[in-house]
Amino acid sequence: MAASRRRRSRHITIAAAVVAVGLTVGLTTGCDAVSKALDCVQTAEAVADSVTDLQQAVENASNDPTQIDEALASIDQNLDEIGDKTDNTDVNKAVDNLSEAVTNVRTAVKNGDETPDLSPITDAAGELTKVCTP
Numbered sequence: 001m002a003a004s005r006r007r008r009s010r011h012i013t014i015a016a017a018v019v020a021v022g023l024t025v026g027l028t029t030g031c032d033a034v035s036k037a038l039d040c041v042q043t044a045e046a047v048a049d050s051v052t053d054l055q056q057a058v059e060n061a062s063n064d065p066t067q068i069d070e071a072l073a074s075i076d077q078n079l080d081e082i083g084d085k086t087d088n089t090d091v092n093k094a095v096d097n098l099s100e101a102v103t104n105v106r107t108a109v110k111n112g113d114e115t116p117d118l119s120p121i122t123d124a125a126g127e128l129t130k131v132c133t134p
Contacts, residue, residue, distance in 0.1 A: 040091060040132035043082045044125075047098070050074040051125045054105075054118065061114050068109055075102050075121075082128070090131040098124035 050071055057067035079095050079102075086092065101120035108116040 044129045044132040047078045094128040094131050
């Protein structure tokens, strides 16, 4: 009888350990997803701030044309951060769309456009914020 109790006790201990490991993995995965979502939201907010800076830079382009390049570079850097932190298809698509819009504005500015159309950037930044919101 004592051997039977030891086996039962060992089976219970093993089962409890398996459940504990399963819960730990589940919680860690869940926390990782939340952490990634928060990183995405924070970076999307930084992108929104950079877009605001870009809008102001375009308005002040006659005073300091380098501000536009700096604002575009800031958006690019934030997009790189988001791209590195997520494997979410919707987020990656929004990042790609915003990156393309930034490239188009950069090209327009290089071609002499002093008041480039920023609506594709603001639209793409809004979409990024939307897909990053948990």
